[in-house]
Amino acid sequence: MDSTTPSSPILPPDRTRALLSSNEPPELSEAQTLQSHISEIEIQLASLRKEAAESPPSPERRAQVKTKRAALVRSRKEHQTILSPLRRMPMEMLGEIFRWTLPCPTQVMFPQPCHPMAPTPKLVDLSPWVLTHVSALARNCHLDAFIVVPRGNSLRGWY
Structure with missing residues (x-):
């Protein structure tokens, strides 16, 4: 992975955690922050796919990538549910x-x-x-x- 891409999912702030546990709609500024967070996650996922395609990883690295990918996909899904139009x-x-x-x-x-x-x-x-x-x-x-x-x-x- 390149050094510009964060190596782990970004933890959401307390407000995002509160939104994850409720059906309250985010405010406009929060929605923009969430959208940029989702974009960062998608960049990380693309980087993982590119890394896997360029060279076959070792079994240990494959397990790390699989765990990291699962965490990124879960985080992306959670943040996309916050932006659901049903909340508004x-x-x-x-x-x-x-x-x-x-x-x-x-x-x-x-x-x-x-x-x-x-x-x-x-x-x-x-x-x-x-x-x-x-x-x-x-x-x-x-x-x-x-x-x-x-x-x-x-x-x-x-x-």
């Missing part, structure tokens, strides 16, 4: 997406399998419940949504 999506829009994914009443009362040989789906496997696994922000938005569900097995209350 307004709660109102998430709520609207949630409402549009609600099943029709007959799907709730008479769930059908996707395939004749498939088991009948459980209600928690259908939308909107699967949307609560997207992020904590989406889960809070979906769980706070006000939806009136009539009692009984009659479709009359739905219309």
Whole structure:
């Protein structure tokens, strides 16, 4: 590797660690810093690929490169998730997406399998419940949504 490329992944500052453990969107300056960090990681990964292509490394060096590459890929993925556009999506829009994914009443009362040989789906496997696994922000938005569900097995209350 050349001397201009850092030899190990750059550790994120405390703010970046906080962003990694939450769904809070980064501020513009933080997003620019994260993007430059991702670019540095990609340069390091390209350098590792170039080094491996130029000369076959020894088994010890190969293990070091593999470990370093795994750490770089993991760090890049974490930092890319911080820049996810879903973090900036307004709660109102998430709520609207949630409402549009609600099943029709007959799907709730008479769930059908996707395939004749498939088991009948459980209600928690259908939308909107699967949307609560997207992020904590989406889960809070979906769980706070006000939806009136009539009692009984009659479709009359739905219309």
